Amino acid sequence: MPHEMYTRIEKAIKDLTGVPDALLVDGGEHADLATTVAFALAKQKKQAPVKIAQDLALELKKNPDIAMVTVEAKGPYINFTFGSAFVSEVLKDAVRPGYGNLPKKPTRVVLEHTSANPNGPLHVGHIRNSIIGDTLARAFRKAGYPLEVQYYVNDMGRQIAIVVWGFDNLDSARQDNEKEDAHIARIYIAANRAIEKDEGITRQVNTLMQLVENGDPATVKKFRKEVSRCLDGFAVTLKDLNVRHDRFVWESDFIRNGNTERIINRLKRMPQAREEETLALDLSEFGFTNKYVIRRSDGTSVYAARDLAYHAWKGANFDRIIDVLGADHKLIGAQLQCTMKLIGEKAPEIVHFEFVSLPEGSMSTRAGKFVSADDLITEIRKRAFDEVTARRPELDEATRKAIARSVGLAAIRYDIVKVSPEKSTVFDWKEALDFERQSGPYIQYAHARACSILGKAGSFTECFELETEQEIAVAKKIARFPEVIEQVVAELRPHILAVYARELADTFNTFYHFEPVLKSEGKVRDRRLTLVKAVQNTLKESLQTLGIDAIETM
RNA sequence: GGGCCUGUGGCUUAGCCUGGACAUAGCGCCGGGCUUCUAACCCGGAUGCCGGGGGUUCGAAUCCCCCCAGGCCCGCCA
Numbered sequence: 001m002p003h004e005m006y007t008r009i010e011k012a013i014k015d016l017t018g019v020p021d022a023l024l025v026d027g028g029e030h031a032d033l034a035t036t037v038a039f040a041l042a043k044q045k046k047q048a049p050v051k052i053a054q055d056l057a058l059e060l061k062k063n064p065d066i067a068m069v070t071v072e073a074k075g076p077y078i079n080f081t082f083g084s085a086f087v088s089e090v091l092k093d094a095v096r097p098g099y100g101n102l103p104k105k106p107t108r109v110v111l112e113h114t115s116a117n118p119n120g121p122l123h124v125g126h127i128r129n130s131i132i133g134d135t136l137a138r139a140f141r142k143a144g145y146p147l148e149v150q151y152y153v154n155d156m157g158r159q160i161a162i163v164v165w166g167f168d169n170l171d172s173a174r175q176d177n178e179k180e181d182a183h184i185a186r187i188y189i190a191a192n193r194a195i196e197k198d199e200g201i202t203r204q205v206n207t208l209m210q211l212v213e214n215g216d217p218a219t220v221k222k223f224r225k226e227v228s229r230c231l232d233g234f235a236v237t238l239k240d241l242n243v244r245h246d247r248f249v250w251e252s253d254f255i256r257n258g259n260t261e262r263i264i265n266r267l268k269r270m271p272q273a274r275e276e277e278t279l280a281l282d283l284s285e286f287g288f289t290n291k292y293v294i295r296r297s298d299g300t301s302v303y304a305a306r307d308l309a310y311h312a313w314k315g316a317n318f319d320r321i322i323d324v325l326g327a328d329h330k331l332i333g334a335q336l337q338c339t340m341k342l343i344g345e346k347a348p349e350i351v352h353f354e355f356v357s358l359p360e361g362s363m364s365t366r367a368g369k370f371v372s373a374d375d376l377i378t379e380i381r382k383r384a385f386d387e388v389t390a391r392r393p394e395l396d397e398a399t400r401k402a403i404a405r406s407v408g409l410a411a412i413r414y415d416i417v418k419v420s421p422e423k424s425t426v427f428d429w430k431e432a433l434d435f436e437r438q439s440g441p442y443i444q445y446a447h448a449r450a451c452s453i454l455g456k457a458g459s460f461t462e463c464f465e466l467e468t469e470q471e472i473a474v475a476k477k478i479a480r481f482p483e484v485i486e487q488v489v490a491e492l493r494p495h496i497l498a499v500y501a502r503e504l505a506d507t508f509n510t511f512y513h514f515e516p517v518l519k520s521e522g523k524v525r526d527r528r529l530t531l532v533k534a535v536q537n538t539l540k541e542s543l544q545t546l547g548i549d550a551i552e553t554m
Numbered sequence: 555g556g557g558c559c560u561g562u563g564g565c566u567u568a569g570c571c572u573g574g575a576c577a578u579a580g581c582g583c584c585g586g587g588c589u590u591c592u593a594a595c596c597c598g599g600a601u602g603c604c605g606g607g608g609g610u611u612c613g614a615a616u617c618c619c620c621c622c623a624g625g626c627c628c629g630c631c632a
Contacts (some may be wrong), residue, residue, distance in 0.1 A: 025573095036573095040612095076574085156632095158632070160632095287557085288628095302629095303631075327627080330626075352559085362626090420567090421561065435594050437592065438566090442594060443614090444594085449591085450591055452591075453591050502579080512595080514597095516590080516591065554594075
């Protein structure tokens with residue numbers, strides 16, 4: 001509906017002026033939409049923009065297609081303001097469950113995210129990937145796409161060989177209550193220390209890698225065992241973060257099923273192939289200065305080859321491929337895309353996010369320098385529990401714990417998703433543990449507040465005719481929700497939804513403080529309760545798309 | 555050395571792709587508001603050469619060029 005109106009206004013302007021790129025801009029505080037077409041016409045018409053705007057506004061007012069909007073010339077601008085008739089139409093949708101769901105689409109989408117190496121627990125950098133990926137996944141589902149979310153398990157890298165070497169050669173017993181992934185990190189860190197002291201170990205690690213690539217059953221079994229244990233640990237963390245994968249795809253499967261070999265044979269025939277000791281692609285004609293190595297001189301494949309095989313498989317089963325990857329993968333991601341196109345396969349769309357570092361520098365699993373997601377979750381739940389206990393001492397402990405879990409999850413997910421992915425960030429405990437404005441709990445609180453009002457109201461007759469400025473402001477925010485979902489999916493930028501949800505909560509809070517709902521009477525009470533219901537529903541849908549629990553009390 | 559990303563009040567940040575009306579919000583600071591629907595809230599105030607310099611344009615935080623600073627990458631690692 002807003003979109004349709006937008007198109008209609010745009011058409012009206014184009015028909016009238018003949019300016020093809022007469023785009024509408026945000027009217028800010030002056031109006032809902034505005035056009036600056038008068039500036040562009042000033043030269044050709046040899047008239048002042050103000051005069052042109054006045055004349056155009058007069059003509060636009062006569063256009064029956066846009067009768068629902070108020071047209072007004074203000075200086076050189078022509079402003080468009082939606083009337084309350086428009087707003088009431090939108091509200092009728094917004095009070096219904098599933099508001100913001102877009103029409104079903106046939107395009108099958110596969111989305112890969114997280115895919116962290118299984119050599120230690122997920123840390124606060126990895127979960128930026130998980131949260132961006134999972135939020136995108138939820139937005140895609142809301143936008144009507146059939147979607148599968150995958151985790152690509154790197155089960156045959158050097159890191160895993162180091163882990164396996166550590167378990168074979170070091171004191172590797174698991175400590176009491178030690179989580180699997182933390183256990184693996186401890187052994188991985190110790191093995192790396194040993195390697196620094198003794199270069200002979202590197203040869204042993206290389207042997208392990210050869211064995212696994214050749215499919216030696218005992219070695220493959222060992223690798224799988226440690227990787228599985230690490231993934232079991234990840235599963236707990238991801239569940240705590242409300243992040244879900246539909247399928248775990250194992251890298252080594254692409255060796256076993258012959259797909260890697262098949263793709264290497266195709267790559268060999270490319271004009272860009274350089275087969276010397278290694279097999280590599282020369283992509284310099286596309287601006288890549290380094291060689292893209294596919295196969296080692298000892299005949300084993302490198303990560304890139306398996307990754308190409310994996311993507312070819314994704315392309316065969318899905319229409320669109322989306323990968324969420326760290327900024328460190330930009331170059332290899334671009335090489336992958338380039339190569340896929342050259343062999344006539346679908347190339348992935350890649351969402352890159354910049355790094356999360358610690359105040360003392362970048363994180364490193366190998367050096368043991370990281371803040372694990374588990375530690376963050378434990379700490380934030382503790383903080384949230386104290387907060388809930390202070391505010392709601394009358395609630396029993398189980399209820400307070402449940403609220404604390406939801407609030408903690410909200411704080412973590414929102415803190416991470418609210419920042420544009422291209423911004424590198426420094427992890428800050430104080431900010432991560434903040435429950436105030438511009439936080440997930442702030443939005444949850446607005447939702448709980450709306451629920452509370454509705455709970456006390458009892459039954460009422462829905463009324464969609466809003467009147468006051470505050471009421472209309474809230475309704476216009478609500479009206480934007482479907483476009484926001486569309487935009488997130490189109491631009492692959494989930495932080496847009498985070499910003500929107502916060503703005504909706506802001507607008508509702510202001511309304512709440514100025515316009516009494518329960519104490520008003522008759523039609524006013526009905527229409528305000530209807531508005532509260534629409535806000536509650538839209539906040540709920542927004543929060544759920546952000547992977548945050550829309551709790552009803554807190 | 556080359557490539558990509560970032561630089562917006564003391565701190566964090568939206569807007570940049572698709573140029574327009576006094577640059578968005580939070581934290582912190584100052585001043586107000588709970589006998590009133592949940593104060594994890596609201597209202598008001600101070601704080602900006604939008605990294606610097608050039609250019610394009612009637613108009614630049616936004617587009618182009620140069621420079622500076624930070625992050626990431628440039629492996630027979632993954």
